Structures are given as structure tokens and as C-alpha cells.
Amino acid sequence: MRAYIINAPQLQSIQKRLGAFFAWLICWTMWIYLLIPLVTLTSWVLGDKKMINEMRWFGGYKSLLELLEIYFITLLIMAGLWIVWIIYRNLLTRYIKKTAKTVVTDEDICEFYQVKNTELQNCRNAKLITVFYDDRGHIVQLANHITPNH
Numbered sequence: 001m002r003a004y005i006i007n008a009p010q011l012q013s014i015q016k017r018l019g020a021f022f023a024w025l026i027c028w029t030m031w032i033y034l035l036i037p038l039v040t041l042t043s044w045v046l047g048d049k050k051m052i053n054e055m056r057w058f059g060g061y062k063s064l065l066e067l068l069e070i071y072f073i074t075l076l077i078m079a080g081l082w083i084v085w086i087i088y089r090n091l092l093t094r095y096i097k098k099t100a101k102t103v104v105t106d107e108d109i110c111e112f113y114q115v116k117n118t119e120l121q122n123c124r125n126a127k128l129i130t131v132f133y134d135d136r137g138h139i140v141q142l143a144n145h146i147t148p149n150h
Contacts (some may be wrong), residue, residue, distance in 0.1 A: 011137045030078060037071055113139050 009017070041064070043051045110117050119142050123129045126144035134140050 008137055010132070010135070034075070037067065115139060115142060 012020075044064075098146065106117060106120060109119055111113075122144050123142050126147040129138060130143040130145065131145070132141040
């Protein structure tokens with residue numbers, strides 16, 4: 001497998017790191033929330049005496065049906081929020097694509113990445129290139145590998 005993703009979390013802003021952390025936290029919380037009733041139901045069905053007594057204490061299968069109703073409503077709300085998020089991101093992406101009309105020239109690319117125009121052209125013509133970065137994410141070296149055509 002080839003690793004095309006550059007793993008450099010130190011280049012992310014603090015806002016992106018916090019956003020990723022909160023998304024991670026919310027996803028794990030939802031996952032645990034969804035698993036707890038299944039564990040309870042499984043242990044009750046398998047005949048765990050402690051769980052049977054607890055189910056009787058809380059009202060037996062009628063309370064279980066009420067909890068399952070709440071459980072499925074919660075699932076529907078979560079799915080609805082997920083669909084709204086997908087639609088929002090889709091509309092936002094369309095808006096960004098419409099507003100991005102700036103034409104970028106080779107000189108702009110060379111200036112932004114601080115590479116020479118000849119290096120850029122050589123890398124475009126090569127079949128395989130290797131890009132070396134420093135600790136701050138700046139390009140240090142470009143190495144083009146010329147491979148024979150098969």
C-alpha cells in the first residue's frame with residue numbers, strides 16, 4: 001500500500017486540532033451510547049441473574065420497550081443531524097467552488113512553494129517524484145525519478 005497522505009499534525013492550526021478532538025469525542029460518546037443498551041439486552045437475554053432482577057426492578061419488558069423507543073428516536077435524531085450536516089457541507093462546497101475563480105499560474109505556484117520553474121516543469125514530466133519537507137512543512141528538495149515506459 002502506498003501512503004499518499006502527509007502525516008504532519010504539527011502543521012494544523014489549533015482550531016483544526018480542537019475541532020478534530022471534539023469530533024472524535026462526540027463520535028466515541030455516540031458509539032458508547034449505542035453499545036450500552038445492546039450489552040444490557042444481551043446479558044438479560046442470556047439469563048444474567050443480576051440483570052434479570054434489575055429488569056424486574058425497573059418494570060420488566062414494558063420499560064425495556066420504552067427505552068428502546070427512546071433509543072430509536074435518538075438514533076433517528078442522530079441520523080437526521082448527520083444528513084443535515086452532509087447537505088450543509090455539500091452546499092458549502094458548491095458555494096466555495098463557485099467563488100474560487102482565481103487562475104493560478106506557474107509563477108504563483110513557484111513563489112508559494114519556493115521552488116524554481118525548471119524544477120516544477122521537471123516534476124510535471126516525471127512519472128514519480130519525491131518531495132522532502134522540513135519540520136515546518138516547507139519543501140526542501142524535489143527528486144524526480146525517471147522510470148522507463150513499459
